[in-house]
Amino acid sequence: MKQTIRKAFKFRLNTTSEQSQKMIEFAGMNRFVWNKALSINLFRLENKQSMLWYNELAFWLKLWKSSEEYGFLKQCHSQPLQQTLKNLEKAFKDGFDKKQPLKRIPTFKKKGTSDSFRYPQGVKVDQACNKVFLPKIGWVKYRNSRQVVGDVKNMTISRKGKHWYVSIQTEYEAYMKRHVSTSMIGLDVGITRFVTLSDGSYVEPLNSFRKLSKKLAFEQRKLSKKVRFSANWKKQKQRISKIHETIAYARHDFLHKTSTQISNSHAMIVVEDLKVKNMSKSAKGNAEKPGKNVKAKSGLNKSILDQGWGMFVSFLEYKQAWSGGDVLKVNPQYTSQTCLSCSHVSKNNRKTQSKFECTECGFKANADLVGALNVLERGHRLLACGVETLVSSVKQEPVGSSNTNLLLTA
Ligand SMILES: [Zn+2]
Structure with missing residues (x-):
């Protein structure tokens, strides 16, 4: 079974003053075209003349643009203006539709209350670098809060x-x-390891991250030696933002490949709930007892991966939704400090970044694998508890709920 799904994703834009100025102008021109075409049609309605629909109005729009009086309309990209005329046509048709009692004849747009315009095509989204391309305005940064899914x-x-x-x-x-x-x-x-799976396999962080982060640090040092706002400083600044972009693309690509691979092979994926997890805290704990390379690997390389983890989970979520699988989120507390063999929880169980050795029973394993297995275990418990709670909700709520808490925090 197949169905077409339409979705809308709304983000706040981080515009430069130049860009928002252009947007104000574009919105103004679209408002102008709407109001002008509307007043023509209202006049015709009043005088019992036939309405002008999109095709005629688009012809008028061309005339206005080539006229001296309304030539300013040429500054706006033509497609949003045409779209505005299409919107007006639809608003009129809806207003005449007797099946829609709430619809009314369109009204004039006022400045400040309806500043908007639509690009029906020609736009691009660069999700890796958090920017959208708007014709005649250029690339505009946006606050990327979730993955845009589907064809734009x-x-x-x-x-x-x-x-x-x-x-x-x-x-x-x-x-x-x-x-x-x-x-x-x-x-x-x-x-x-970027990610360790409970079946023992793992994915290393992308090698190019390390190279790129070194390069980034090098170029940033160079920047600090230049005179602020000088021509050379600006050039150097651009070089650095180019590296940031390269990192963003590489990360995006890496996260897509990794999430696709895992999503293709497993119906149920259990991950740590990020909202509860404090990544920087655990890294600090490692730096107190630095093993070889721990210091170098935290820092930039770490920050690159930190940013990626949330994105990675969101990729997994929508890929699982597509393939009929699921993502389960569990409490991340002590997953890397809990012994798989005797359930003893201690900070000291984790000898180094990579070694787990239980201080109670001596159980030894790779620390990341222990983490992944504990996450899986909690996933199983959560599923089991879900069933338990359902059964207990019939009569014995107190037992069921306290059990759930015990299991989840254990
Ligand atoms: Zn143990």
Whole structure:
């Protein structure tokens, strides 16, 4: 079974003053075109003349642009203006539709209350670098808070208060199906290994991250020696933002490949709940007892991966949703300090970044693998508890709920 799903993703834009100035102008021109075409049609309605629909209005738009009086309209990209005329046509048709009792004849737009315009095409999204491309405005940064999924259909730029927003509309085909695999896997994220799976396999961080972070540090040192705001300083600044971009692309690509691979092979993926996890804290703990390379590996390389983990989980989530699988989030506390053999919890169980050795029973293993297995274990418990709670909710709530808490924090 297949169905087309339409989704909208709205983000706040981080515009430069030049960009927001252009947006104000574009919104103004679109408002002008709307109001002008509207007043023509209202006049015709009043005088019992036939309405002008999109095709005629688009012809008028061309005339306005070539006229001296309205020539300023040429500064705006033509597609948003045409889109505005299409929107007006739709608003009129909806207003005449007797089946829609709440619809009314369109009204005039006022400055400040309806500042918006839509690009029906020609736009691009660069999710790795958090920016969108708007024709005649250029690349604009946005606050990337979640993954945009599907083919981009159009973008609407609008203003609310002081800020500009982009609404990205997408479309994709979704298949209603069950995941091809039936296996369940636990994941643990780390610094030396990007991710360790509970089946013992692992994925190393991308090698180029280390090279790039070294290069970045080198160029940043060079920048600090230059006179601020001088021509050379600006050039150097650009070189650095280029490296940041290269890192962002490499990370995006790496996270996509890794998440696809894991999502393809497992129906149920258990991960640590990031909201509870304090990544920087655990890194500090390692630096207190620095093994070889721990210091070098925390720092830049670590920050590159830290940023990637949240993105990685969001990739897993939507890929699992597509393939009929699932992602389960569990409490991350002490996953790397809990003994698999005797359940003893201690900071001292983790001898180094990579070695786990239980101070109670002497159980030894790779620390990341212990983490992944504990995550998997908690996933199993959570699933079991879900069933338990369901059963207990019939009569014995107190037992069920306290059990759940015990199991989850143990
Ligand atoms: Zn033990």
